Amino acid sequence: MGEGSVMGDVVKQARIFWAVTGYMLCSATLLIGNKLAVYYLPAPSFILWSQLAGTVIAVKLAHVCGIISHCDKFEMTKAKAYLPVSLIFVATIYTNMKSLEYANVETFMIFRFSTPLAISVCDYVFLGRQLPGLRSWISLFALLAGAVGYALTDSAFVVRGYVFCFLWYTIFCLDQVYLKHVTNTVKMESNWGRVFYSNLLASLPLGITSVWEIEQVKAASRSAVLIVSGTVALGAAMSYYAWLTRSLVSATFFTILGNVCKVLSIVINVLLWDRHASPFGIGCLLFCLTAAYCYKQSPMRDGVVGADKDIESSQS
Numbered sequence: 010m011g012e013g014s015v016m017g018d019v020v021k022q023a024r025i026f027w028a029v030t031g032y033m034l035c036s037a038t039l040l041i042g043n044k045l046a047v048y049y050l051p052a053p054s055f056i057l058w059s060q061l062a063g064t065v066i067a068v069k070l071a072h073v074c075g076i077i078s079h080c081d082k083f084e085m086t087k088a089k090a091y092l093p094v095s096l097i098f099v100a101t102i103y104t105n106m107k108s109l110e111y112a113n114v115e116t117f118m119i120f121r122f123s124t125p126l127a128i129s130v131c132d133y134v135f136l137g138r139q140l141p142g143l144r145s146w147i148s149l150f151a152l153l154a155g156a157v158g159y160a161l162t163d164s165a166f167v168v169r170g171y172v173f174c175f176l177w178y179t180i181f182c183l184d185q186v187y188l189k190h191v192t193n194t195v196k197m198e199s200n201w202g203r204v205f206y207s208n209l210l211a212s213l214p215l216g217i218t219s220v221w222e223i224e225q226v227k228a229a230s231r232s233a234v235l236i237v238s239g240t241v242a243l244g245a246a247m248s249y250y251a252w253l254t255r256s257l258v259s260a261t262f263f264t265i266l267g268n269v270c271k272v273l274s275i276v277i278n279v280l281l282w283d284r285h286a287s288p289f290g291i292g293c294l295l296f297c298l299t300a301a302y303c304y305k306q307s308p309m310r311d312g313v314v315g316a317d318k319d320i321e322s323s324q325s
Contacts, residue, residue, distance in 0.1 A: 081202030
């Protein structure tokens with residue numbers, strides 16, 4: 010019995026490692042792909058819509074061809090549960106863009122790196138987790154301190170419109186908590202079902218906004234088409250790993266992973282696009298990575314049934 014329990018823990022940790030590694034690799038690679046895609050085709054709404062709609066088509070084709078054994082059929086009850094996911098997704102993108110109009114990227118980074126503190130409380134209030142222990146609280150504040158150190162050395166703290174920053178902050182926290190709630194409560198045949206529903210519903214409003222970029226799309230070169238097609242494949246993989254990771258870790262831990270991906274994206278910018286950073290700034294980024302590594306996920310509270318156990322045994 011004990012030996013079986015140990016083996017089960019090893020399998021669980023291996024699956025988490027596989028999901029997290031896949032998510033982070035896809036996130037970093039998609040960053041490069043999106044930069045190239047926007048450079049060759051200056052139509053960001055169309056590129057994002059292509060990634061969402063392309064993922065839906067790829068998932069369904071893979072299911073029909075037998076590459077994917079399980080994929081949920083379209084059901085209205087599931088669509089209603091995932092409709093807020095798509096609306097929150099679009100709202101997050103919009104408020105993100107508006108926030109960057111009024112605050113520089115470095116200032117926005119500070120706001121983002123403070124979100125795990127708020128989401129850890131939401132984990133406790135809404136999702137049945139314990140509050141973080143002392144080590145994890147120190148890790149969360151250290152993560153924020155590293156971001157502040159990097160931002161203040163790279164540029165000044167600039168915010169001209171707090172309203173959109175506050176809206177983004179609220180919607181982003183809602184996004185992290187609600188998506189975790191959906192993975193826990195909406196019964197799906199497989200993780201591909203989550204990928205299908207979330208991308209399908211989010212692609213509908215973005216399809217409308219991409220109409221304004223039709224002239225750029227008509228003038229797209231063959232290179233642009235190939236690069237955008239590559240980002241579609243990366244987007245599908247990232248969506249799969251993102252949902253799988255969400256199902257296996259807490260909302261706070263997933264948010265920290267997103268912040269780590271942001272740090273890695275800055276490092277990639279420094280290495281590939283000659284975006285210079287001071288030695289102190291680089292040290293702050295490494296400090297952020299160390300702080301994230303030291304974070305320990307809070308367990309479920311006593312008496313609260315962890316829906317994650319059902320998710321972990323589902324088919325992928």
